[in-house]
Amino acid sequence: MMSDLLFRFAEEGAVEIGAGGALQEWAWLILVAPFVAVAGIVFFGKRMRYQGAELAVGMMAFVFVYGLILWVQTMTDHVVYENSVVIAQVSESLVFEWGWVVDGLSSMMYFVVGVVGLLVFVYALGYMRGEIRYTWFFASLSLFAGAMLVLVAAPNLAQLIVGWELVGLASYLLISHYWEDKENSTAGMKAFFTNKVADVGLIIGAIALSAAVGSFRISDILDAATHGEGGFSAPLFGSTVAVAGALLLFFGAMGKSAQFPLHIWLPDAMAGPTPVSALMHAATMVTAGIYLMARMFPLYQTIAEAARPYMIAIGAATLFLTGLLALVQDDIKKVLAYSTVSQLGYMMTAVAAGGYTAGLFHLFTHAFFKALLFLGAGSVIHSVHSNNMSDMGGLRKSMPVTFWTFVIGSGALAGVFPLAGFFSKDEILGTLDHEGYQLVMWIAIAGAFVTAFYMTRAVALTFFGEYKGHGHPHESERVMTVPLVVLAGLSAVAGFVNWPGVYTGFTEWVGTRALTMGDHHPEALDLRLAAFGTAAALLGIAGGWLLYGKDKESQQARDAFWIPGLYDAFKAKYWLDDLALGIVALVKGPSARFVNWTNNVIIDGIINTVGVGTRWLGKLVYGRFDQQGIDLAINAAAAGSGAAGGALRKLQTGRIQQYAGALVVGAVALVVGFVIFTN
């Protein structure tokens, strides 16, 4: 019934762009599946055999399989399909739509969310066993994945914002999963508020662009952008609006994709359970900003070109400055968190510099090895019961699977040939070189050195030397190690989907939309840059091993040793948190006093007046209307019924023969009546 109705609705209001088969027409199932899981788990999860986890995993498996099929389909015949359903037509030009896009970019994201999501969900079965709010955790996790899919599938900016905000909500729920500790709920709020600040930019930017073009649809906006200033289709659309809108969208992306200086929420978000961190860093949250930039890529290439230098500057600052912070962290998850921020800087720089494929390729490979690293860290934490690397050490013997997969992940992140990170980082360097951003390219190479250094430090402190924790660590169970092995395999081979000069399926895949103007595709592997990148990585590994390979002095002394002047700045995270708190404190006092005054004088006055008026009116209504009007009528009706009842009860004597007599008299009367009136 319901689905029938929905179908008819979809048939009537649908606007399809591009040719698609049944596979594309039914792709909305990908969006719906996780939300089915959310509803099912919330209402029936506790009664299920595995407390709802099986539903979450099942739906995620569906997303994975569908995403894989869509991948194969889009890769072979480069389908572009878009379907929009009108859900509210407010006025002639203000139309809200809901829909889904199936093209190379979105199917790549479906696939990444599906495969990383499925592996993380399976891993969480083991990691979260016996933890508090187990059922609710899987509901939130499904919501997280579902929200990201809504965002990715969005053919218009309104739906994108809905998905964007849902992602923020789900991340808040998951980061503060253990809200019994004040610290964790504070971390959740910090993530939420920092994102909210950025979201304001996204919303204003989206409204500005949509208002100027006259449509929320991304394809319309991009059409207008490529037609240039004051184009035929959108006379209001000028370069001022376009650049402002583009920068505001970028500001939104800075929040979700944790660009400097709005990255401060992400390391604190490590308060959530480790599977959440893995999902958030690999597939569902921080990639949203990069995805938005890639989706709006033609805008930044044409009319809003002026926005690009700012984006590159922020991306380059992010990739280098936050990478340095990872050098002094003791919490293994925070090392990975800062590493993610740094890698997001790479992606942002690449996309801003015109490397559509390069940025997305790094997103693609990064999703696998970062999920792997987080899950590996989770496996270690699960066994050692501490997040701090000063409580670890020497774990390579007791946790061999975790060790080897972690090493593969670290190698991929550092960019060691032939692991995935090597190819994607090289593509980014190639793009920066080709577009003429030499300085940024050297910063990126320096960043590669830092990356290799801190990953070597993490591996050395965690898996080599003496064990410094308590108890006897042991390898995690199968349900946790299998996802690690699968992800390690993906991290090793994911780079081969885009080997310039050999096989460039990925480039053609994500470029199906033909919106990738200005995207640079290297003809072959640039050996000079590859050599620089590899040299930086190897130097970093060597340096890290030299300093941390053997247990010598205390870890803190060694951290401080080689960066004496900057150590305090790094430890204090560049005092950015203090700065944010200072701004808040400065604004808080006066604004609180103002709000208090408004409350006492204005709002209370209004409320008191309304209260007195209401009381007077109430008295009037009670006295005149209720007591003298309605009550009178009701009492009269009641008295009348009582009197009638008293009169009628005399008829009921209880003597059956009197009733029979009445019956006979009545029958005789009827017969007499018939006889008289029928003749």
Next chain:
Amino acid sequence: MTLAPILLLAAALFSMGIYGLLARRNAVMVLLAVELMLNAVNINLVAFEAAIRDSLATGQVFAIFVITVAAAEVGIGLAIVLMIFRNRQSANLDDFSTMSG
């Protein structure tokens, strides 16, 4: 055979039944009176059916139904009277006016 004598017989039986229903005090006798009335009706049904030569024999069939229902009714009625008699040691209908309003 003419119809009139039979109808007269039925009317007499019915009248006796009404008298018994209204005048008797004993519950068993009242039930018997009701039976008289029912059988008077049965005679009427059969008589009229014979008179109009109904090929489907509707009157007889209907009479059989009435007899069946009457048997069931008497069974239940007697059972009720029996239970009342056990509890009250009386079968006098005038004593049973507890349903009076």
